[in-house]
Amino acid sequence: xxxxxxxxxxxxxxxxxxxxxxxxxxxxxxxxxxxxxxxxxxxxxxxxxxxxxxxxxxxxxxxxxxxxxxxxxxxxxxxxxxxxxxxxxxxxxxxxxxxxxxxxxxxxxxxxxxxxxxxxxxxxxxxxxxxxxxxxxxxxxxxxxxxxxxxxxxxxxxxxxxxxxxxxxxxxxxxxxxxxxxxxxxxxxxxxxxxxxxxxxxxxxxxxxxxxxxxxxxxxxxxxxxxxxxxxxxxxxxxxxxxxxxxxxxxxxxxxxxxxxxxxxxxxxxxxxxxxxxxxxxxxxxxxx
Numbered sequence: 622x623x624x625x626x627x628x629x630x631x632x633x634x635x636x637x638x639x640x641x642x643x644x645x646x647x648x649x650x651x652x653x654x655x656x657x658x659x660x661x662x663x664x665x666x667x668x669x670x671x672x673x674x675x676x677x678x679x680x681x682x683x684x685x686x687x688x689x690x691x692x693x694x695x696x697x698x699x700x701x702x703x704x705x706x707x708x709x710x711x712x713x714x715x716x717x718x719x720x721x722x723x724x725x726x727x728x729x730x731x732x733x734x735x736x737x738x739x740x741x742x743x744x745x746x747x748x749x750x751x752x753x754x755x756x757x758x759x760x761x762x763x764x765x766x767x768x769x770x771x772x773x774x775x776x777x778x779x780x781x782x783x784x785x786x787x788x789x790x791x792x793x794x795x796x797x798x799x800x801x802x803x804x805x806x807x808x809x810x811x812x813x814x815x816x817x818x819x820x821x822x823x824x825x826x827x828x829x830x831x832x833x834x835x836x837x838x839x840x841x842x843x844x845x846x847x848x849x850x851x852x853x854x855x856x857x858x859x860x861x862x863x864x865x866x867x868x869x870x871x872x873x874x875x876x877x878x879x880x881x882x883x884x885x886x887x888x889x890x891x892x893x894x895x896x897x898x899x900x901x902x903x904x905x906x907x908x909x910x
Contacts, residue, residue: 622764629672663683676706691710718737738752788805849861853891855887863875
């Protein structure tokens with residue numbers, strides 16, 4: 622299928638450069654442009670969106686695919702309106718691009734097709750295009766296939782596993798690097814390697830506490846609880862969840878789950894723990910990457 626690519630830009634730096642013959646027509650759209658005229662058929666158009674406030678316009682246009690590419694600075698803003706529109710945009714996105722690895726890892730818990738476009742870690746020095754442009758070209762090729770859902774899932778899995786192998790190499794070279802141990806554990810979790818992920822979460826946690834880092838508990842135990850739940854180690858997961866239950870609401874949730882441990886379906890408790898800690902993706906998605 623021949624596609625158009627509309628780039629809904631927010632800043633001049635959002636403009637992308639592509640080779641002339643790339644299999645699709647590329648156009649930039651600014652906030653003052655007429656958006657909904659007869660130039661573009663939504664059924665043959667993919668939209669790349671650079672600001673959450675485009676969410677309503679893009680939803681009204683209803684393109685074939687939506688590629689969200691929100692800057693890291695907007696992710697870090699504690700603005701209720703931006704967060705609201707960002708969530709609305711992401712829920713309607715075919716693919717989400719993240720500029721920061723930590724943001725990428727967090728978004729992977731919520732959405733199926735998230736790709737990291739960290740220019741510093743992945744871009745080739747002899748490439749004519751930026752990492753973002755190269756990734757968008759790959760996405761457009763996937764969208765033009767007969768089964769874009771499967772090809773996007775394959776692209777997601779290949780990039781995740783490539784980065785996983787890079788982190789493994791780093792850890793093999795420096796096995797006591799606490800931050801890399803934690804990143805490795807998260808990638809293993811996303812790849813469905815739960816037992817190995819749990820091991821590295823504890824390795825990272827032990828070093829973090831030894832270094833006296835104040836955020837050790839909050840940085841590790843949500844993930845430790847999740848990875849135990851994913852393995853069906855519900856008793857262990859509940860114990861770990863209890864360690865996190867510092868607020869009144871968390872403590873109430875913990876005791877409710879604890880009281881239901883002997884009577885409720887274990888899979889239901891597992892699901893509730895996962896949702897409570899922010900992992901809303903079913904494990905089957907991750908295991909088939």
